Each structure stands twice: as structure tokens, then as C-alpha cells.
Amino acid sequence: MSLGTLTAPAGSRVASEPAPGRAVTWLAVRQIRRGALIVVALAAGMTALVVATYAQVMADPAAAGSLQALAGNPAIRTLFGAPIGLDTAGGFTVWRVGTVIAVLLGTWSILATTRITRGEEDAGRWDLLLSSRLPAPAVLLRHLIPVMAVAAATAAAITAVLLLAGTAPAGAVLHGAGTGLLGMFFAAVAALTAQVFPARAPATGTAVAVLGVGLLARMSGDGVTALGWLHWLSPFGLLSLTGPYVHNRVSPLLVLAVATALLTVLALAVARRRDVRDGLLHATAGRRPRTFLLAGVAPFAVRRVLRPLAGWMLGIGAYYLLIGLTAVSVTDFLRDNPAMAGEAAQAGFDGLGSIAGFAATLFAILAMPVGGFVTVRMTAFVAAESDRRLTLLASQPITRLQLLGAEITVTAAAAAVLVTGAALATWLGVTAIGGELAVTDALRGTWNVLPIVLLSLGAAVFAVGWAPRWTGLLGGLPTIGGFLLLVTAESIAAPDWSRDISPFAHLAPVPLAEASLADSAVMLVLATLLTVLGIGAYRRRDLLS
């Protein structure tokens, strides 16, 4: 070969795309578009259903009465915020589905952001991307903008739905903008944690913890008058401060917008300073081997679950401890408002004002975080398979049944630990404040949700066998999908059969009532069937990669 200067053939020219950034933006869009469509459709759909049927529901005295009772239920007030403006379709919709949609959008924004930034970087795919003409902060920004655009699209969809339903424009715009800003805020939080931590799991965990603390701060602000200022420190609190359709305050949203902008700038600044595949906090360079729990597939599954379990337990434990601590004051509040208590009794929710009733309602929603936990664990198992971490184990004398079976058993056991922990935290909180709740009642209440959790696990295992890419969606369907369905069905007085599809419709309010063994048995049989079908398919299919 000649070492002489190569001259380019006449007429040839190196093609150079004028806008390399656009390609990166499209890459990010491609990675989130499916989830984005689901989030926007859910947010718009739930809002539309509730607002469109408001007049019809209020015209029916029985339905209106049970909704009033629902509004008077202290547990529901803790979850959804103080009901204000229930006399308008807009105000009612904001109260009923506003928080649920905000949590949904916030969680999705976090998961999407850390997945397409830190997750892709972890997998080594950003090495190539960052060798392009774009610097790291630009690449980060071009991944963050599509996620924020989804939040903006959600905001636009909610506002449009509320306007089309004929609610007051100021309230519609304020509520839509607030929800969208909240989604952007959590995308910015996740972008920052993805720069600080050198791995995806702690980045996601920390951002979700910020979301959880935000929710807790709003709940504390709602429950304890002296702590009302906490609203200003929580994105959820800021949203409730705007009071759409009633107060229509804009200043809380400005605070949220400024906070989002600051976090974004901070994330970009950190991205400029740090090394690729490293974070602001450095990964340890080396350590002595810890061979604890590495003796087999099952012990290794236990080892892998310990850290996530500790994180989820901390979050769930804190939430239920707070519920325990506030139980006495909110139930007292209800007792002091005979009108509300009367309405509750009218609707057949006699004991809901008692601590046991309060706890029973809140224990039911425990199925969601724990169902989310089992789904996340099975999704992580599929991820280990698809990025080939599982290959070395799968080429050992270990059957597929042992591989998946260990994961299922350990995940189910971890779920049992979570519900037990939630019961103990609630009991501790109630007891500390001088209330009455037997520890066995608390345990009965939280263990009552295990069949729904196992239904989620079964659905996730089914997906692992038949459609691994859909594990997250199928796994979340019974718990998160079921809850959204119930909330929507209850708010629009939908026909009973549609409500009955949700497993939550079959959950007895334990410890207020006895557990329904028949319903639990049906769920357990269904969960077992799904699990067996999933394992059967997993044993026969090709490993991913």
C-alpha cells in the first residue's frame, strides 16, 4: 500500500448531516414512544370519562350520595387531597383523578428518563453516541426534551378534554399545566440523579424517593394544619395550592417551573463535568470479595433482591408509618363532622370513620406499590436475559425451571416481606399516637392484598414466557390497571360488570370486615395458572439476545 497522500476522487464529497442533534432526538423519541402514547391516552381518557359523566352521576341521588361519602372518607382524603370544588365538573375531576394522573405521569417520566439516559449509558450504547459531534450535555438535553414533551402533551390533552367538556377555561388550563409541569419536574429530577449516580438502579430509586417524599409532604400538609407550609416544598403540594376551578392561583406553578428549570440546568452542568460511564459519585475501584449468597441460583436471586427490597421497604414503610401516625387525627375529624359521617353511613360505609376502616381502605392500595415491585423484579430478570448477563448461568447445569422458579419464589417472598412491613409500620404509627389497632388486624389487612400482588406476579411470569417485551405492561395490569379501572368506574358510576373486572372490586375491607376467601381463592388460582403457563413457555422458548 502506498503511503503517499490520497487525493479524493474528483466529485466525491463527505456527506455531513447539517443537524446531528435531530438524529439523537429521534433516537430518544423511538425509545419512549410506546409508553408515551399509553400515558397520554390514560391521562386524557380518565379525565374525559370522569368529567363527561359528572352531570349524569350527580343527577342520580344514590350515586351522588356514595360519592359524597367517598369524599368524606378520611383515607380517600389522605390519598386524593382535600376535596374542594366538588360542585363543579372540573373541580370534581381534579380531585378525583388529578393526583392519580400526576403520580402516573411523574413515575413514568422518572422511569423513562433514567432508562434512556443512564440505562443506555450503562449498557455501553452511549460510548458511540458521545463520540459523535454532540457534547454530553447536548445529548442529555436531547433525551430530556422528548420526555418533557410527553408531559407537555399530557398537559395539552387534559386541558383540551376539560375545555371540550365545557368547564371553566382558567381551571382547565391551570390543572393541565400543573400536571404537565409536575411531569417535567420529575424528568429533570431523574436527569439529575442519572448524572449523580454511576448506575441506573440508584438513579431511579433516588428519583422515585423524591416523588414519594413529595407525596408524603403533601399528605402531612393536608393532615396537620401546622405543617401546611410543607405544600410549598412538594410538587404535589404546589399542585393542590393552585386550587383549579376554585382559587385558580398561578404563583405555585411559577415556583414549580423555576424549580424544574434549575434542576435541568444543574443536570446539564453535572453532565459536562463527569466522565462517561461514571457519575458525580464514583463507583468503587475495587474491594474484597463478598461471597455471601453466591452458592447457587436461589441464593443469588436472594442477593440480587436484597438491595431493591430495602429501598422499596423504606418507601412503603415510611408511607404506612405516616398513615398510622395521622389515622387518629383524621378519624377524629370525621367524628367531629356528623354530617360527613352520616353520609358515609347512608352509603353503607359504616365503619369507614374508624381506624380499622381507615386502615382497610389504605391497605387496599398497598397492592399497587407491591404489585409494582414484583413487576419491576420480573422486568429486571428479562433485562438480565436480553443483555446476556444470564447466559453464563444458563450454560451451567441449571434448568430454566430452576432459573425462573428461584426468581419467582424470591420475588413472592420479598412481596410478603413488604406487606408484613407495611402492617408493622401502620401498627407502630397508630400505637405511637395512642390509637387502637391490633397488630394481628394490621397483618390480616395487608396480607389480604397478597392475592392481587400474586396476580400481578403471575401476569408478569406469563409475559416472561410468552412475550418478554411486554412483561412490564402485563405485570402492572392487575394492580395498577385494576386500580385505575376501579377509580374511573366508581367516579362515572359505570355498570357493575366493568368495575368487577378490577381485582380491587373483589377485595374485602380487612380488617374492617373478614377476608373473602372465595375471592382470594379465585385470584390465587388465576395467578397459579398464569405462572404455570408462563414457566411452560419459558422452558421451551429461545433465550433472548
Add this chain to the structure above:
Amino acid sequence: MTNPALRAVDLTKHYGRLTALDTLNLDVVPGEVFGFLGPNGAGKSTTIRLLLGLARPTAGRAEVFGIDAADVARAHRHLAYVPADVALWPQLTGAEILHLQARTGPGADLPYRDELIERFDLDPSKPARTYSTGNRQKIALIAAFATRAPLLVLDEPTSGLDPLMEREFRTAVRHARDRGQTVFLSSHQLAEVEAVCDRVAILRAGRLADVSTISDLRGLHRAEVTVSYTGTAPDLNVIPGVETIEPAGEHRLRFTLTGEPGPALQALAAVEVTGLSMREPSLEEIFLDYYGTETAR
């Protein structure tokens, strides 16, 4: 009669309409070092996934020492595997991964493993996320060589190793053969295959093109012959097997020879030959002979 270490019988795999592997029939004899060659996309990794039971064949079957490859709990007791692209649990250190592999595998020789760690110059105290491609490969190689499994299946195991480490790899393969272990080596490094393999299989577009010892393969392929002569040049134009005759200087001729050398030698005997040299083809030339026309397309 003993079972072959690996056996493929009409092994076929379709991915949708794509035929990744088409009725492969192959026996690997216990104790041999078997090379598995083919260009990218020829179906080498698919074959290995089928032999390991990681993927299920569309038709045919695979066996490991007479055990159905799908029965991984039994079949994998006889083998250790190094994948082409090693992915490790990022939070575990090298030592922890080696420990996990030893505890879940078919049994490991721990003193030999420590020796291998030394020889491959690996720092096992680092978390796997900090390892380079080569270091990840070293982990899998050390774990595999340290087992006493009678069969080692290695899928492009040296693509990330430097020349020094590649030498260690060849030494480890020879030690494995000396202990009676069978080695199934899929590789692009033809020099490496030439140095360590007893037999090779050549795969082309999902089909087996040839299985042979390397010396037999050479016999089947073009040797390059150079002759020096005085007087008139030999007439080789009609001799079977002789091609591309070209002058190589004054009173020198170069040509390629395929198959039996007899007729060519007789033709040479007719003139006064003063010198004769023959060069056997390298594996690379053989390989290019098989695929050259394809890559040139």
C-alpha cells in the same frame, strides 16, 4: 463405542423466513480440539446456542456426550462455555463472579483457577462494570478453563485479547487437551485455529461446507509451486490441476497446483529443473478460497 463429545443430527434453525442453520450434521470426537470457522452470519453462534440448549432447534437434534442438549441439567454437567460477547453482573466483582460460576458449575479446580488468574493477569477485585471487553472475556475463560468439564465450548474467545494473552490462551487450550478435555473453538483468528486445532469445520450460509483435518484441507487446496530451470520452459498449460502460470523472473515459473502432483511432476521432468519449492496454503488462503468469491461480490 463412546459417544461423541458433540453431535448434531440434521440440526436446523429458522428465524421466521430466515434459515440460520440448515441440516447440520457434525460429530466432535472426545479429546480433539475442533475448530469451527465461518464468516459473520454463517450460523456459528446459532449452532452453539442450539448445542447448549439456549435455543431450540426447528428440526433435528443436538447431543452432548449422548445426552439431548435440551436436558441442560445433565448435558451442562459435561461442559463449560465462553460466549462471544461476555456480559457480567455489573455489581459483582470478578472474584465474586468466578465464585458464583464455580459454585453453580460442573466443579472447579480452584488452585488452577488461581494460577489462571495470575497468567491472564486479571485483577479480580474490581466490580464487573469497570472491566473492558478483554477483561470480561478473561473472566469467562478463567471460569471455563478452571472447570474439569470434559468439553469446553468457546465462541470467539480471544477477539478482545492482546497478543500476550492470546499466547496464554493457546497454552491453556493445549493444557486442556493434555488433560483429555475436548475443545470446540469457534474463531475468526485463523492463525490461532491453525495453531491449536486438530480438525476444522467450515460453515457457509448456514450449511456445512467442509469438515477435515487441517493437513487434508491443505491437500485439497492450491499449493504455490515455483520452479527454476535451464533451457526451454516446461509446458504446463494442459496439465490438470495447474493454474495461473506466471513468470517469476528469468528462468523461473510460478503456478498453483490443486490435487495430485504426479502429472505436473512428469511435465517438469521433461525439462531441466534446477530448483523446486512448494508452499502450502495457509488456513487464511483456504478460508478465502471458500469465501473469496462471496466477499468479492
